[in-house]
Amino acid sequence: MPKLDIERRAFSEVRAAGRRLEGYAATFAAVANIGAYQERVAAGAFRKALAGDVLALLDHDPGKVLGRTASGTLKLYEDTRGLAFVLDVADTQAGRDAIELVKRGDVGGMSFGFTVPKGGETWQGSVRTLRKVDLREISIVSAWPAYPDTELALRARQHDADAERRRRALILAEVRTWA
Incomplete structure (x- = not known):
């Protein structure tokens, strides 16, 4: 399998209730400053990716799996605001760490890792709009949600x-x- 250049974007909404985390991994219409350009995610950009297997990770670390859509422990859906998630966190060290950091308010936010398929983006000047993404993972980011x-x-x-x-x-x- 060829190595993919996975991009990551961060947002800051996540809540804890028991062993369940929920929030938004991405929001639509928000503009992010990505160095030399700005970027936004269009509504519907995740639609096709929602049918695939997406992981929930701690800090984008594939060694710290918190859940996944294939097992039903991660549920993802698009609503009018963005890409929402509900995650039943595994009772692992990474899971306990994630829950504790969220409860204390210490997490930096949420992030998502993705690739852009051919034709999945449009440009208007220096503004990139993601219209279709291949979602690989969402992550709870324990430090700064920066790239x-x-x-x-x-x-x-x-x-x-x-x-x-x-x-x-x-x-x-x-x-x-x-x-």
């Missing part, structure tokens, strides 16, 4: 033409973080 500079700097309008350059830059940026 690493390396990912921000590597987004481009010409997805296919710049994919290899972004892949190489991501590898170099990852090596620098470990140096």
